[in-house]
Amino acid sequence: MPVATTCLTRDQIQSLIRGSLPPTELQQWTEHIGSCSACQEALQMAATGTLEIESLVAERMTMNPSNDSAYWPAIRSVADINAAANDVTLPPDNSTPFNAEASTSVDSGGVTQKPNKPELSFLEPSDDPAYLGRLDHFQIARVIGRGGMGIVLEAFDTHLQRPVAIKVLNPEFAKNDTARQRFCREGRAAAAISHEHVVSMYQVARESDGKIAYLVMQLIDGETLESRMTRQSPLAAAEVARMGMQIAAGLSAAHGRGMVHRDIKPANVLIEKESDRIKLTDFGLARAADDVKLTKTGMVTGTPLYMSPEQAMGSDADEKSDLFSFGVVLYEMATGKSPFQAPSIVGVMKKVMDEDPEPPHRVNSSIPRKLSDVIMALLEKKPDDRPESIHSVATVLAGIVTEFGPISPLQVPAIKANDAKRLSGKHRAIARRVSYIAVAIAAIGLITLGAVLGGWIFTKAPVTATSAPSTDDARFPSVLLSGNPGTVWSVDFVPGKEQVAAAIEDGSVRIWDIETQQVIKSFNAHRGLVWMIQYHPTRPIVATSGDDGFVKLWDANNYQLIREWKAPNAVRGIAFSPDGSRIVAGDREGTIHLYDIDSGEQVGSKTQSGAIFGVDYSSDGKWIATVGTDKIVRVWDAESLEERQSFTGHKGPIYNVAFIPDGSLLASVGWGKVIHLWNVDTGQEVSKLTGSESDIWGVTFCNYGSHLITSGQDGITRIWDISDGHEVAKLGGHESSVHNVSLDSVNHRIASSGRDGNIRIWDLSVLGESK
The missing domain is CATH 1.10.510.10 (Transferase(Phosphotransferase) domain 1)
Structure with missing residues (x-):
């Protein structure tokens, strides 16, 4: 049976959908459609409601909906609605075939590319010849696709310095109130949802002349299901x-x-x-x-x-x-x-x-x-x-x-x-x-990659800007920093300032002012999520690591990139050496990477079994601890990366690890709701702290080593007295899991970050006063 060589006409597509094509033609067209992306596109458009649905479903006599069913007004009005707000345009007459030159590609909006030359007359000229044009402050790099009511573009946001996807309302619908309202409703609906498994909607806007509506959203590198x-x-x-x-x-x-x-x-x-x-x-x-x-x-x-x-x-x-x-x-x-x-x-x-x-x-x-x-x-x-x-x-x-x-x-x-x-x-x-x-x-074992700063110094300086307490312990007021575009995987205090920095799900880093509770800086740090953020112990440098495998150093004054290293896969844990000369990173395949800050050289590497979830340096800089999926706590010589100790006892993956300030103890947390304390010299387990109601993801010690702070899957940050193992305080407020806790090195406070996209700053000065 020969395969059809031309594309389907409007009538043929309608007949194919109705099932009324003769068997011989049906076979020819079926084989043709199997290799023709243009006809696949056209058939899909028609099948999603573009054609006259009243004529297609009229044959379905047995459905017999009731007289008051919404089915009947749907059939009566669908033709008028399609004329006013159709998503696509069919050929003008029965003799005109669909464009056979269309190519396909996946975009962040899940649409498929239509003809190669969509109408882009709404773009202003760009001063950079590498771009197709400009839309407001967005430089347009390419057309990702065209589907439904919008053209989807890949763009660069010159304000926030990050790649984005932009869906622009087709110019042909610009004067159609129904189409415009529907389009904007899409943006409002998506913008109202902040979740790691929903494409983030950043902005619903119109171009400066007020004629073009567009949606700015997260750019996804991937494919459709x-x-x-x-x-x-x-x-x-x-x-x-x-x-x-x-x-x-x-x-x-x-x-x-x-x-x-x-x-x-x-x-x-x-x-x-x-x-x-x-x-x-x-x-x-x-x-x-x-x-x-x-x-x-x-x-x-x-x-x-x-x-x-x-x-x-x-x-x-x-x-x-x-x-x-x-x-x-x-x-x-x-x-x-x-x-x-x-x-x-x-x-x-x-x-x-x-x-x-x-x-x-x-x-x-x-x-x-x-x-x-x-x-x-x-x-x-x-x-x-x-x-x-x-x-x-x-x-x-x-x-x-x-x-x-x-x-x-x-x-x-x-x-x-x-x-x-x-x-x-x-x-x-x-x-x-x-x-x-x-x-x-x-x-399953979720993880957190908490930044370990080595504890805090107890002072009596309270947080000056507080919101209503949202905690199980009313002694500790908190500041809520909300509105981050996705999960906050890690948070750290900016040294010497009333600021915190957040590592975000969408690949960005946000700098928050604690007193005003406003974002004062946002920049794109990684392609994919940012796992960790940590400030240098003595210099104005901040380090980030991401799922893209990069470890990056940024100037903490202007947040310009200083240096970067590329690991073969995702880097989840990083830590600066106490003297600030090196940074250690652990990746998904179990390799420890040791980098020299000034020379940029990788000065050592070592591979262990399983993925590495957490790393930490001892306060004297002699030892590096790693934990991960293999349920073993390991202590390495910081110079030679030779294994010195290994501790077993966890019954599942270990999510984080921290040295006590004097280096004598090591705390490890993970699956199983238990905090394990180990003697670094003897390798023996000193004690177990129990009472957590869920898996524990983050851990760090206070500056004196007398207290331990943990965070977990239950959304609670807990403070423990390690002398007797009792729980001193329980800090709630997050709607879901808390991934990371960070400690202020000057003021008596901690920051917690979680899956709900929020950061909370907790004032713990009451504990300082009671010591």
């Missing part, structure tokens, strides 16, 4: 559970803000290149739960293969609808095929409403029954029979993930432990058969 499944399908069961857990966590954050996505599909799920983490994107169909003006139009929205039955019927899509679409995505990941495959949109919609798919574990025997049961629970036809919330699904999936063994800490999402809801209805038994999130996170 759709692209991943094109190369590899079905996915391994462990990957289905892990990615599903992350999608659910991101969607839970949206639902927690009253947002319904309404278009969950593989093309809107991004996978970061380096970390393999999930980022949920494209809230173009999202709406606030109480947004009546723009949603009571009756428009049938969503992609048919991933629609819920209620969407297919034209009813309002709520959180339960997102659950169904999510179930379809999981099913496809687990089996390699859609649960509702059919040769036409009508056939797909009929199956969505009337037919139950074969359970995934029967289609793919490698899928565990528990995972299969969760997917089938999501695919229940009646919304009330689906799980109670996406949060409950994330919790259950986290329990399933633990059964596949330890994974990278980046793969585990932040889920509020106190806000869990179980699966509801007839699927509650699923929740009882798997572990909940507290067990899951404990078994």
Whole structure:
């Protein structure tokens, strides 16, 4: 059978969707579409609601919705709505084929590139010939893609000095109020969600002339889930559970803000290149739960293969609808095929409403029954029979993930432990058969890479600017620094100033003024998240390390780059030597890197088993301690990097380590809720401090060595008296896990940073007064 050599016309695409093409033509066009990206694009656009839906679904006589169903006004009004606010434009007549010159590429908004020369007349000329043009203060580097209502561009933000993605409203819609409102609603919906598994929305703006609306968002280096499944399908069961857990966590954050996505599909799920983490994107169909003006139009929205039955019927899509679409995505990941495959949109919609798919574990025997049961629970036809919330699904999936063994800490999402809801209805038994999130996170082992400064000096200088106390111990007021664009993985006090520096999820570093609670400096430090930030002990230098493998030194006066080193993979732990001449770094593959600050030379390296999560220098500079996934605390000679001691006793991964100021003791924390204290000379365990309610991620000593400070997965920072092991204070306030604690070397205060994107500065002068 010959393959068609020309692209499909408008009528042919409509006939293909309806399933009305003759068998001979169907085979020819199917083979052609398999190798033609332009026709794939056109077919996808048509299948997502661009064509006259009333004519496509009119053949579906058996759906028989009630007279008051939203289905009927949807059918009556969809043509008018499409004319006013269509996402794409079809060919003008039946004889004009779709552009066959289109190429495809993935962008941070999860769209696919349309014709190579999109309309860019809205750009101003750039003074740099390397750029295509300028939009406000953004230098435009290239067109990433064109999809839906926007052109997506890669740009450089000249104000914040970082790469970004910009989605610009198509100029043809600039005067269309409905289109413009919908476009801006996407930005507002996404901007309201701050979560590590949702693409960050930085700005919703219009160009200076007021005619062009655009959204500025996080630039993701990676691919879509759709692209991943094109190369590899079905996915391994462990990957289905892990990615599903992350999608659910991101969607839970949206639902927690009253947002319904309404278009969950593989093309809107991004996978970061380096970390393999999930980022949920494209809230173009999202709406606030109480947004009546723009949603009571009756428009049938969503992609048919991933629609819920209620969407297919034209009813309002709520959180339960997102659950169904999510179930379809999981099913496809687990089996390699859609649960509702059919040769036409009508056939797909009929199956969505009337037919139950074969359970995934029967289609793919490698899928565990528990995972299969969760997917089938999501695919229940009646919304009330689906799980109670996406949060409950994330919790259950986290329990399933633990059964596949330890994974990278980046793969585990932040889920509020106190806000869990179980699966509801007839699927509650699923929740009882798997572990909940507290067990899951404990078994997986999250990490923190706290900056260890060697303690504080007790003084009586209180923090001058405080907000209302948000802590379990009312003696200690705190300053809240909120609004960071993602997880704050590490924080450190700026020496000699009322400032703290934060290492952020999006690759940036932010300098906060504590008194005014304002960001005074922000700069892009790494491609991908910044793991650690730490100031030099004597010089105006600050070091950062990131998931991109770089260790960088910055001038602390102007934050210009001084020097950088590149490790083969992610660097999670760094520490300056006490005299400031060297910096030690530990990477994901277990290699210790020792760098000379002034010469820039790597003066030593050593490889141990497992990933390195935390490192520290002894106060005399003789020893370096490392901890990681192999459950062993190691002490190395700081010059030769020969191993001097190794301590065993942890039952799981070790997340952080700190020397006591006099160097005699070493504290290590991690999985298992126990703080271990070791005698550095003898290698013996001195004591265990118990009482923490979760895994412990950060640890450091006070300046005198009398107290220990820890932070953990339960969102609590604790202060311990090591003489008798009792808990002196418990500092709450964070909405989720606290990754890192840092100590002020001048004032009696600490800073805590966490997954909720917040920093808290705690005034502990009352302890200084009581000594």
